[in-house]
Amino acid sequence: MISAKNISKKYNGTQVLKDVSLEIADGEFVVILGASGAGKSTLLSVLSGLEKADSGSIDCNGTLLETLDDDGLTAFRKREVGFIFQQYYLLPHLNVDNNVKLGAALAGNKNYAEIIEAVGLKDKLKNSPSELSGGEQQRVCIARALAKNPNVLYLDEPTGALDETTGREVLDYILKLQSERGFTMIMVTHNVNIADTAETVIKMNSGKITEVYKNSTRKNAYEIGW
Amino acid sequence: MVVSVKDGLKLIGVTIICFCAVFVCTFMLNYYIDVKPLGAGIVDTELSALYFAQVAMAKFTSIITGGVLGVIAAVMLVFYVKLYIDGRSQQLGIIKAMGYSRIKIALGFWVFGLSVFIGCALGFAAGWASMDMIYGSMTIDGVDEITPSFHAWLMFALVLAPAAVFTALACGYAYFALRRPVMQLIRGASKMRAYKSDKSGKDRNFLTEMSLKTLGSKKLLVFFIAFSCFCFSAMVQMGLSIEDLASATMGYMILAIGLILAAVTMIMSITSLINSNAKNIALMKAFGYTKTQRTLSVLGGFIPFAFVGFVVGTVYQYGLLKIMVNVLFADVAEVPDYNFNVPVFFITFAAFVVCYTATAALYSMVLNRFSVKKIMTEI
Numbered sequence: 001m002i003s004a005k006n007i008s009k010k011y012n013g014t015q016v017l018k019d020v021s022l023e024i025a026d027g028e029f030v031v032i033l034g035a036s037g038a039g040k041s042t043l044l045s046v047l048s049g050l051e052k053a054d055s056g057s058i059d060c061n062g063t064l065l066e067t068l069d070d071d072g073l074t075a076f077r078k079r080e081v082g083f084i085f086q087q088y089y090l091l092p093h094l095n096v097d098n099n100v101k102l103g104a105a106l107a108g109n110k111n112y113a114e115i116i117e118a119v120g121l122k123d124k125l126k127n128s129p130s131e132l133s134g135g136e137q138q139r140v141c142i143a144r145a146l147a148k149n150p151n152v153l154y155l156d157e158p159t160g161a162l163d164e165t166t167g168r169e170v171l172d173y174i175l176k177l178q179s180e181r182g183f184t185m186i187m188v189t190h191n192v193n194i195a196d197t198a199e200t201v202i203k204m205n206s207g208k209i210t211e212v213y214k215n216s217t218r219k220n221a222y223e224i225g226w
Numbered sequence: 227m228v229v230s231v232k233d234g235l236k237l238i239g240v241t242i243i244c245f246c247a248v249f250v251c252t253f254m255l256n257y258y259i260d261v262k263p264l265g266a267g268i269v270d271t272e273l274s275a276l277y278f279a280q281v282a283m284a285k286f287t288s289i290i291t292g293g294v295l296g297v298i299a300a301v302m303l304v305f306y307v308k309l310y311i312d313g314r315s316q317q318l319g320i321i322k323a324m325g326y327s328r329i330k331i332a333l334g335f336w337v338f339g340l341s342v343f344i345g346c347a348l349g350f351a352a353g354w355a356s357m358d359m360i361y362g363s364m365t366i367d368g369v370d371e372i373t374p375s376f377h378a379w380l381m382f383a384l385v386l387a388p389a390a391v392f393t394a395l396a397c398g399y400a401y402f403a404l405r406r407p408v409m410q411l412i413r414g415a416s417k418m419r420a421y422k423s424d425k426s427g428k429d430r431n432f433l434t435e436m437s438l439k440t441l442g443s444k445k446l447l448v449f450f451i452a453f454s455c456f457c458f459s460a461m462v463q464m465g466l467s468i469e470d471l472a473s474a475t476m477g478y479m480i481l482a483i484g485l486i487l488a489a490v491t492m493i494m495s496i497t498s499l500i501n502s503n504a505k506n507i508a509l510m511k512a513f514g515y516t517k518t519q520r521t522l523s524v525l526g527g528f529i530p531f532a533f534v535g536f537v538v539g540t541v542y543q544y545g546l547l548k549i550m551v552n553v554l555f556a557d558v559a560e561v562p563d564y565n566f567n568v569p570v571f572f573i574t575f576a577a578f579v580v581c582y583t584a585t586a587a588l589y590s591m592v593l594n595r596f597s598v599k600k601i602m603t604e605i
Contacts, residue, residue: 050512070594071517078514089509093439098432105432106514148513 001026002047002152002184007056009042016042017053018207024200026061026151029178029185031195034204040188041156043204047186048081048154049073061151078106082150082183084174086157088137090129096140097125104147112147119143119173135166142173146181153178155187159194164226171197172221193224228321228334229310237306237341239494240299240392244345245352246483247295248384251288252353253360255380258284260361260372273368279555280366286554290546295487296388298453299342302494303392304399305446307338309498311403318404319411332401339393346385363473433523440503441527450495451528452535455578458488459539462574464547467567471551492582496589499524508596521590536578540571 002024009017016039024030032040046053049065052073058065063076082103090099096116104112116122119139129137138158145153158174159167175197178185187198195201196219203211261281268274311318321331357374365371404411430438441448461484465477500507503524510520544566551564 074511074514074516076514077512081514083512089505091436091439091506091509093443094435098435098439101432101435102510103513 001059001061002186003059004047005057007043007046007053007058009039009046009051009053011042016207017046020056020207020209022202022209022212024184024186027182027184028200029175029198030187030200030202031198032186032188032202032204033190033192033195035190037206038204039207040204042207044154044156044186044188048083048152049076078148080151082145082148082153084138084141084145084153084155084158086160088129088134088141088161090137090140090144092129095126095128096121096132099129099140100143100147103144107148109147109149112143115143115146118177133166134162135170138162138166138170139173142170142177146177150183152184152186155185157189158187159191160189167226168221175221191226193226196224197221228318228331229337231337231340233310234337234340235344237303237338239490240302240306241341241345241348242486242490243295243299243302244342244388245349246487247292247299248346248349248388249353250291250479250483251384252350252380253357254284254288254291255384256353256357256374256377257361257364258288259377259380260375264370264372268369270368273366276366276555277369280364282554283550284364286550298491299345300392300395301446301449302491303338303342303396305450305498307335307396307399308403310338311400315406315411316413319408319413322404322411323408328401328404331404332397335396335400336393338396339389342392343385343389346388350381350385359475363475433519433526436506436523437525437527440499440506440524444499444502447495447499448528448531450491452531452538454488454491454495455532455535455582456539456542457484457491458578458581459536459574460484460543460546461487461539462577463540463567463570464543466570466574467543467547467564471547471555471562471564492585496525496585499528500589500593504596507593511594511596517590517594520593521586524593525586525589532582536575540574 002022004023005021007017007020008015018039020039020043032043034040045051046065047058047060049060049068050073052066056066060076060080063080065073065076068076091102094102100112100116104110113122116125119142121136121139121143124132124136129140132140138161141158155174159170162170171194174185187194189195196215198215199218200212200214202209258281261277261284265274265277265281268277318331322328354374354376361372361374461480465479465481465484468477468480507520507524510523515523547564551562
């Protein structure tokens with residue numbers, strides 16, 4: 001369970017988050033939707049312990065993030081959190097196997113090969129990131145994030161750098177793995193169609209939550225518009 | 227202008243190395259030129275032996291210092307130019323796409339020669355400023371006292387010529403590096419360097435793999451880090467051991483130059499290493515790797531090479547002093563035999579471990595400052 005109360009955050013004098021409160025249940029898939037500059041990526045980084053809020057309180061599975069120092073936040077992220085970024089951020093000098101190992105080693109996960117297989121990259125184990133397509137690189141990111149067995153997976157525009165076909169394919173992998181494994185998933189996107197795949201949608205504008213709604217039926221990656 | 231004067235002046239490492247090289251070469255070569263005519267007038271055999279040994283030492287020191295530091299400065303200059311081109315390949319690609327010729331763009335890199343010129347000019351001035359003191363410490367009893375004379379060609383050889391050669395080197399290397407196709411430059415191909423498939427099949431611990439791959443991708447920095455440790459080891463031990471063979475002033479000078487070179491090379495190497503790994507470090511932090519793990523993944527692989535540099539420096543200084551005593555001063559009476567100075571070795575080793583551990587700890591703090599948000603927003 002993730003509970004955030006009255007979160008505020010300022011950058012260089014600009015109020016990026018204004019008194020944001022939300023609750024996310026275990027195993028829930030939440031999409032945070034908003035235009036560029038709405039504060040959604042900042043909310044994601046504050047909820048995931050990448051940075052601290054200026055004020056307010058965040059309780060993530062019993063850990064109060066505002067009480068943690070830098071080392072404490074590092075330990076929290078190690079224990080609880082997985083990340084998938086828009087720009088992949090794979091380590092260019094390591095092959096697929098070792099990039100996934102970056103996540104697996106933290107959790108002592110020796111069986112990470114099954115995740116690489118699940119994202120369809122079994123035959124690319126020894127390839128370097130520069131030898132992979134954008135979609136394949138993002139699938140390595142998915143495997144890397146899941147290999148550390150996170151309780152909560154944070155995704156920042158995971159399909160933002162991909163074309164429609166590849167984007168659908170990657171989204172499909174993410175949705176399937178979430179439904180199989182049951183981890184909590186919080187995805188930031190500006191694509192309104194992707195919101196149709198989530199259980200809960202949080203709309204943001206100018207640093208505030210403007211609307212929260214639940215989808216009665218969820219669509220899969222190939223049913224939504226793009 | 228392709229490269230701004232400000233960019234050219236950022237090569238402080240090259241400036242300092244050139245300063246040290248020219249500083250030593252200025253007073254040694256000036257002394258060599260001024261003292262040489264006196265040789266014919268010395269009739270006493272023992273005095274003559276001491277005189278020729280002193281002259282040979284001046285020549286020998288200039289060649290070794292100028293040669294070694296000149297090569298290091300050249301490698302460092304090329305390294306900086308490469309970093310500059312890699313960091314700005316997009317802008318350079320756009321300039322090339324607009325129709326500027328490769329040679330025209332490459333000629334803009336002349337600015338990097340400025341740092342060499344400044345280092346050499348300051349080194350020459352400092353060498354001249356300390357000339358009286360050096361001449362005083364090298365005076366041989368029984369030989370006429372000499373006063374420093376200005377030799378214009380020496381200024382040309384130690385200031386203008388190196389600046390011209392290094393400027394040509396910077397432009398030449400830039401010309402070579404800019405041969406890449408325009409689109410490759412615009413896409414920043416060097417940033418997204420194409421690493422080949424790793425088919426080694428070795429199943430290593432992630433942190434070991436990370437530090438080995440970091441090491442493999444930064445081979446030139448292995449050389450600089452080993453050179454830094456070499457300078458520390460060789461020149462600190464030489465500076466502390468040389469008092470029986472030369473003046474205390476010379477010992478302090480060697481010690482100071484060694485420490486400056488070691489510090490400059492180490493700071494330049496680690497700063498470059500950390501900057502090029504900033505994203506990887508931030509990503510590891512985001513995933514939850516501890517400060518120690520992050521530091522070791524970047525710096526750990528270089529530790530054995532630091533020790534290799536120290537050992538080579540120890541052997542080098544011992545060999546050099548032994549040659550000086552057994553060859554250059556072989557015919558001079560009352561020159562003590564030179565043996566390996568064990569206490570100085572242990573003192574230097576202890577200082578080396580303390581200094582380099584402190585450097586690693588300092589940079590560990592720097593690594594910890596990398597904002598994990600930075601990799602999400604790419605600020």
